[in-house]
Amino acid sequence: MTLKELFSKVKFENIAPWLIKFDPQSETCLWLFKQAFDRMRQIPVGEADGVTIDVKGWRVWSPTRESWNVELAREIKAAKSAPRNKVAAAILWELTFYGFDIGDKPSFAAEDFQSRFEYGRDYDESELDENPYRREWTELWQQEHDLECRHSKDIGTKFFSCEDVDDLFAPLPPETEALLKPISERKEEVERKMRRYDLATELIQQHKGGIKNPEKFRQFIMDAPPFDMDRIKAVCQLEKTEEYLSDIIYQWFPTMKGDSSLVLINCPEGIDGNDILETVWAAFGSFRKLPKPKFILSQSLETKEVVLTILTFDSNE
Numbered sequence: 001m002t003l004k005e006l007f008s009k010v011k012f013e014n015i016a017p018w019l020i021k022f023d024p025q026s027e028t029c030l031w032l033f034k035q036a037f038d039r040m041r042q043i044p045v046g047e048a049d050g051v052t053i054d055v056k057g058w059r060v061w062s063p064t065r066e067s068w069n070v071e072l073a074r075e076i077k078a079a080k081s082a083p084r085n086k087v088a089a090a091i092l093w094e095l096t097f098y099g100f101d102i103g104d105k106p107s108f109a110a111e112d113f114q115s116r117f118e119y120g121r122d123y124d125e126s127e128l129d130e131n132p133y134r135r136e137w138t139e140l141w142q143q144e145h146d147l148e149c150r151h152s153k154d155i156g157t158k159f160f161s162c163e164d165v166d167d168l169f170a171p172l173p174p175e176t177e178a179l180l181k182p183i184s185e186r187k188e189e190v191e192r193k194m195r196r197y198d199l200a201t202e203l204i205q206q207h208k209g210g211i212k213n214p215e216k217f218r219q220f221i222m223d224a225p226p227f228d229m230d231r232i233k234a235v236c237q238l239e240k241t242e243e244y245l246s247d248i249i250y251q252w253f254p255t256m257k258g259d260s261s262l263v264l265i266n267c268p269e270g271i272d273g274n275d276i277l278e279t280v281w282a283a284f285g286s287f288r289k290l291p292k293p294k295f296i297l298s299q300s301l302e303t304k305e306v307v308l309t310i311l312t313f314d315s316n317e
Contacts, residue, residue, distance in 0.1 A: 003053060003091060004045050004072040010088045012037050013251075018089035022058050026093070031232060031252035032100040037092055038235040039068070039101060046070040052077045055087050060094040068102060071095060101233070112198070114191075117141070120158035131201075133194035140187035147180045148172065196222050199229070203309065207264050210298030225259070226317040234306040238271055241306050242279040249283040258314035261290040266307045267299045276306055 012034050019026040019033060026033065046069030053071070054061045055078040062074065078087045098106045107115045113131075116123050117138060128135045146155045150167045154160055162168060172180070200221040204214045211217045232253065236244040265280060267273040277297045284290045290312065 001076055006088055007041050010085055014085045015089045018086045028254055031248050034252050035233050035235050036096050036100045045072045048073040055090055058090050060090050131197050133190050137190045137194050143183050147176055207298040210296040225313050225315040227311045227313045230310045232308040246283045250287050253289055255289050256312040258291045258312045260292040260313050262294050262311045264296045264309040266303050268303050269299055269301055273297050273299050
């Protein structure tokens, strides 16, 4: 049986208890596993590469990790006595290790500026001025790195050489620690501002039809108390979007704690955005999943499915 065939024979509500049993933390993000499961059932199967997915208990092994399309074509090898839902849960957990959708990547392969800089990948000098905090952050990052170097040859690079494993964990001299502390504290502050500025830019671009005053919105993000950001995607046929979102919010999205929240709704053209807004407003209100939610609705030619971006603010964090 291929992975695609297995996923077509099981239901997520039967997989979810196994996910929680294996990894209790999964309960806080079940809606993401649900979306990944639905995405894998939705996308086409790639070409079989002759590799099998071996499942023993919760251990999932194959010699290479490939795109989900290729993984779906692979044959599954598991004990006949193994519960089908448990096998499906183990594989789903494994395949979402680096993210819950096709385009998700680990930080060392991500395309954002910070990931490329930290992992020594190329960037254009002009990128430093796209965000007013980037140039200072890169300077602080390098200062922090250079003070933490155990070998002088590593100063000015992005890496630490390891001639002896113990070197990496050896305590720094007290005088170096004293120099490092204010630099690290300033870097943390600048990094927070840099990330918020980038997030505001991203949200303004994605929701330009709904955000009427971009600079006021950017300042709101910059000044806001600490917040968590989550996304809900309607991984379904467009005509089933309202039903899908209601189900995700009711069954799988956790109740969020905080002072207030903001839900940015991005709809594709050709769908009634007001109907989606009403559905989302009713679902979050009826099931009391968010504190004092406010909503921004936009429609875009670029998006192919409804995406909710949820910011939950908590001044106590």
